[in-house]
Amino acid sequence: MIRFAALLPIMALLLTAGAAPAPGAAHFTANGAFIPPSDYREWIYLSTGLDMSYSDAPSMPGQSMFDNVFVDPDSWREFKKTGHWPEGAVFILENRGGASRGSINKHGHYQTEDLMGLEAHVHDSARFKGGWGFFALNGAAPAKMIPYAAACYACHQAHGAVDTTFTQFYPTAKPIAVKAGTYREP
Numbered sequence: 001m002i003r004f005a006a007l008l009p010i011m012a013l014l015l016t017a018g019a020a021p022a023p024g025a026a027h028f029t030a031n032g033a034f035i036p037p038s039d040y041r042e043w044i045y046l047s048t049g050l051d052m053s054y055s056d057a058p059s060m061p062g063q064s065m066f067d068n069v070f071v072d073p074d075s076w077r078e079f080k081k082t083g084h085w086p087e088g089a090v091f092i093l094e095n096r097g098g099a100s101r102g103s104i105n106k107h108g109h110y111q112t113e114d115l116m117g118l119e120a121h122v123h124d125s126a127r128f129k130g131g132w133g134f135f136a137l138n139g140a141a142p143a144k145m146i147p148y149a150a151a152c153y154a155c156h157q158a159h160g161a162v163d164t165t166f167t168q169f170y171p172t173a174k175p176i177a178v179k180a181g182t183y184r185e186p
């Protein structure tokens with residue numbers, strides 16, 4: 001028999017959740033806006049791209065930019081078992097300015113406090129056509145989904161090696177997917 005008192009925490013959770021529950025690390029407001037995770041810097045670090053560009057010309061001549069990629073820990077744990085990114089997976093791409101001469105540094109580039117952009121890629125098949133949604137984040141403000149017509153969707157679907165993510169560029173994740181047989185040669 002379940003006593004009423006035992007149900008209280010569950011009821012409180014249902015009440016405070018407000019919005020429709022979503023699997024995993026993804027949290028949404030009642031009208032479907034994505035709530036940016038405040039602790040993604042404590043998630044699993046996947047990689048950093050430096051001055052990556054998809055066209056022949058560099059994107060910002062004379063200015064370096066890093067992009068740091070993080071995924072939530074539960075999804076990483078699941079990915080290690082299956083080679084797939086599970087429902088509820090949240091990826092964060094953090095763009096940071098690169099500097100080269102500062103302090104004792106004379107060559108090469110290091111990252112600065114200058115946050116140049118923050119984007120999310122979220123797996124929730126009940127919510128998104130094609131299973132994944134993209135978001136441009138601005139501080140703690142809930143973000144509306146980037147429309148499906150945006151280039152994000154087409155490029156990730158066509159070239160992402162695992163489940164529309166660019167796992168081919170994440171050195172610790174790639175071998176797991178290759179071994180699991182979920183890796184699609186881009």
Ligand code: HEC
Nearest residue numbers: 048049054091093119120121134135151152155165166169
């Ligand atoms: C022309 C191809 C292309 C387009 C368009 C594109 N991306 Fe990506 N995206 C990439 C590549 C390549 C990476 C891997 C970056 C790295 O290795 O550091 C990536 C990585 C990401 C990641 C990290 C998780 C993942 O899926 O691998 C996020 C989040 C992301 N992009 C968001 C976006 C958003 C939002 C847009 C649209 C505003 C967008 N991208 C448009 C190529 C693209």
